[in-house]
Amino acid sequence: MPAVRTPSDLGLALRSGRRALKWDQATLARRIGVSRQWVIDIEKGKPRAELELVMRALHAVGLTVMVEGTRAPNLASRKDAEPLATANEIVRRFDAAGETQGDSPLPILKRLAVARRKDK
Numbered sequence: 001m002p003a004v005r006t007p008s009d010l011g012l013a014l015r016s017g018r019r020a021l022k023w024d025q026a027t028l029a030r031r032i033g034v035s036r037q038w039v040i041d042i043e044k045g046k047p048r049a050e051l052e053l054v055m056r057a058l059h060a061v062g063l064t065v066m067v068e069g070t071r072a073p074n075l076a077s078r079k080d081a082e083p084l085a086t087a088n089e090i091v092r093r094f095d096a097a098g099e100t101q102g103d104s105p106l107p108i109l110k111r112l113a114v115a116r117r118k119d120k
Contacts, residue, residue, distance in 0.1 A: 017061030
């Protein structure tokens, strides 16, 4: 299945999965506990939907979500873009610099965000 990059892509994947099962929108809606209109909206690519419901819908039609570490296209084109890093990589960087002092990742990430705002 092709990569899902937009809400419309997600809607098309969900519709394909539903149709492969020969379900109508009402059947999917009943199985996941939503209205038929919700299914219609998601299949049309509605950008704002509750993630839990989207995940439930994907699971119902036999689809899973796999997140791969790729650069977002809009970041790759920015001159000031830095490589993306995981939270663990950021914590390791702070540890190496002796700045964590036993902090959990969240305060570290908050301090990093504040520092980046000050730099700009």
